[in-house]
Amino acid sequence: MTPEQVDATFAALAHPVRRRVLDLLSGRPGMIVGAVASHFDISRIAVMKHLATLEDAELVLSEKVGRERRLYMNPMPIQQIYDRWTNQLSGFWASRMADIKESVERRSEEKKHA
Amino acid sequence: MPEPTAAVSADAEPSGAATEGDATAKFRVHIAGPIEAVWAEITRTDAPILAFFNSRMHANRLAPGARLAMRTANGRYTGVVGEIVEFEPPRRFAHTFRFTAYDDPECTVVYDLEEQAGGTLFTLTIRDLPAGTKTAKQMVQGGKMITSTLKSVIETGRAPFGIRLLYLFFDLMAPATPKRSRSEHWPID
Numbered sequence: 239m240t241p242e243q244v245d246a247t248f249a250a251l252a253h254p255v256r257r258r259v260l261d262l263l264s265g266r267p268g269m270i271v272g273a274v275a276s277h278f279d280i281s282r283i284a285v286m287k288h289l290a291t292l293e294d295a296e297l298v299l300s301e302k303v304g305r306e307r308r309l310y311m312n313p314m315p316i317q318q319i320y321d322r323w324t325n326q327l328s329g330f331w332a333s334r335m336a337d338i339k340e341s342v343e344r345r346s347e348e349k350k351h352a
Numbered sequence: 353m354p355e356p357t358a359a360v361s362a363d364a365e366p367s368g369a370a371t372e373g374d375a376t377a378k379f380r381v382h383i384a385g386p387i388e389a390v391w392a393e394i395t396r397t398d399a400p401i402l403a404f405f406n407s408r409m410h411a412n413r414l415a416p417g418a419r420l421a422m423r424t425a426n427g428r429y430t431g432v433v434g435e436i437v438e439f440e441p442p443r444r445f446a447h448t449f450r451f452t453a454y455d456d457p458e459c460t461v462v463y464d465l466e467e468q469a470g471g472t473l474f475t476l477t478i479r480d481l482p483a484g485t486k487t488a489k490q491m492v493q494g495g496k497m498i499t500s501t502l503k504s505v506i507e508t509g510r511a512p513f514g515i516r517l518l519y520l521f522f523d524l525m526a527p528a529t530p531k532r533s534r535s536e537h538w539p540i541d
Contacts, residue, residue, distance in 0.1 A: 243382075268374030299378050299475070310378040317496050318381070321512070329514075 250295035391442035403502035
């Protein structure tokens with residue numbers, strides 16, 4: 239990854255709308271632009287600008303299917319950043335730690351709502 | 353990491369097939385190597401392919417309609433079987449894909465290569481992922497690994513250290529492979 243690609247990845251991730259777009263696309267790959275835009279209280283043009291930033295950083299890939307443009311999250315820029323600072327051992331334990339954190343927090347949320 | 357979603361109306365769930373998305377996963381990287389080298393690596397049949405979990409591709413011919421099998425280096429076990437759908441050197445290789453260990457429906461993998469200044473744009477697309485199956489889960493994990501290992505193999509000549517360790521572990525665990533994956537059950541003729 240070139241320094242420019244790293245910069246583009248971090249810049250693209252540095253906005254809540256763009257992070258939410260990635261949430262949507264990782265859950266439902268292949269959504270069209272209109273469907274993504276319908277999840278936001280901002281104009282479609284603004285959403286398209288965010289999508290352009292994500293596509294420039296290659297975090298989002300698009301594919302034309304008939305008259306539709308389908309959108310997919312590309313995990314590889316994040317994977318490459320992860321690989322840069324994480325080895326197999328630290329990755330394994332970091333993943334276990336994250337699982338524990340998530341599990342404890344979920345249980346405490348469930349207790350709160352019980 | 354929870355975060356506020358003030359600008360987001362996540363509750364609205366419009367209807368329609370395009371809204372639901374499709375059963376496709378995509379992975380893309382730039383590889384600093386010639387397109388011919390990337391193509392040769394993903395279509396080689398003379399040695400195990402490091403990017404494909406160190407398995408060796410067996411096919412009677414490399415052309416649409418030919419059956420293929422991904423077998424362990426010693427040929428004893430077959431992890432994946434499929435049929436070549438597209439073979440257009442050096443730009444596109446596509447085949448159907450089914451894990452022999454599961455009864456899941458098959459999906460299709462497509463490798464697209466595009467020549468660029470300084471290297472190759474490599475895109476792996478996995479279509480028709482059967483929802484909620486072990487196949488879908490493993491393909492999404494495997495897609496990242498295939499793509500990053502291929503990049504490493506072309507750029508450095510070897511798989512990353514962690515992947516090499518993983519392959520050693522696979523070799524050690526080979527005797528625990530399900531009997532249904534023994535190659536005699538998966539001929540390609």
